[in-house]
Amino acid sequence: MMATIGIINTSLVTIAVNEIISSLITKTDASSDQLVGIEIDASSHTLTKKVLNEKSKTTPQNQEIAQLRYSSIDENNQTAIAEQIDQYDALLIITEKDDIFEAFEQKNKVMYIQTSMFNDIEGSDHSVGFDSALNALTTNILQIKDTAVSMIYQNPRLFCIQIPGTAKNQLLYDTALAVDGTVMIDEHDEIAYEQLRSSILSKYEQGITYSFVLTNHSVDPSIIEQKLNRIVELDFKHVQFDEAQCMGPYPTAVDKILARKITNTITDWCQQTNTSSRLLIKEDQAIVTTASSAS
Structure with a gap:
């Protein structure tokens, strides 16, 4: 029937x-x-x-x-x-x-x-x-990496990648893991800034001139930039992805x-x-x- x-x-x-x-x-x-x-x-x-x-x-x-x-x-x-x-x-x-x-x-x-x-x-x-969003974000961020590798700057480059969402979730942490990035979910956590500074400088000494910090819409990237600029000289770039960019074509x-x-x-x-x-x-x-x- x-x-x-x-x-x-x-x-x-x-x-x-x-x-x-x-x-x-x-x-x-x-x-x-x-x-x-x-x-x-x-x-x-x-x-x-x-x-x-x-x-x-x-x-x-x-x-x-x-x-x-x-x-x-x-x-x-x-x-x-x-x-x-x-x-x-x-x-x-x-x-x-x-x-x-x-x-x-x-x-x-x-x-x-x-x-x-x-x-x-x-x-x-x-x-x-979830898996499609993780794959699309990882692909998009690694394309940024390809561009960063080809360009030489006097100071380390930090790409602040802001993805959708306002809470801790697996997409944020898994994307950071996939691109060897650092998660920042509290722009007022002073210890986190010191740890991020050490990571940026350590990579720079190894010849890796770029780093990724990943956050979501609960965080103000301009505050991250201001606080980091007080403790380390770097070139800061904010990149925001919306939900449509997390979907990918397939x-x-x-x-x-x-x-x-x-x-x-x-x-x-x-x-x-x-x-x-x-x-x-x-x-x-x-x-x-x-x-x-x-x-």
Whole structure:
């Protein structure tokens, strides 16, 4: 019996969203199920529905396109939106946060699929989008390194790399590790400045004329520059990456594999489970847990 599955995207981690939806399309087309994308107008809260299938994945010029636009849902508008949503065999909601939309669960069983470039999903070992973001950032920073190596300056060069986010997370620390950089999460930590100064000068003595310090949007790079200039002569350069630059043109193999594991688990859940659920990654497997509102 053909199932009709609705899907809403409330996540801005586009590379993860596109990969999950692409994998779902392949799966639903093969099983003759129907995947219906639901987009919500931000001002009027009216819905637009469209069938997602292999034909919808590309333009006539065979170029891949985004399958489902971002929709904003919050406590203030979820009831009005939920009233307009049809009854489906299952409703999938791709999120960035641990949102629970109880109004949607009154009519449909809901699967919450959380994505994150920061790998900070509570209860999950890994998040779709993290590996692609880590790879894109590392590639972009190493391109800066290639330029730095080719140029000679009188003083050491310090590149202050500012990435998205306002909290400690694995993306910040793993990116720093990948590019041999130093993490700065408190621009007022005097001990951290002394350690950074020693690292810069040590590298310079070895003939490495550049260094990277990585931070996020909770830190003011101008303060880092001012404090460092008091204790060491250097050429300071601030480089900021936004979320779009963290996505990269293609998902990594790790994220593609995770998306397929998620799709397989969703297929089983649609057929076997009658309660709203949340999907997590544990021990390299996509597992289903009970959504908070249903517990």
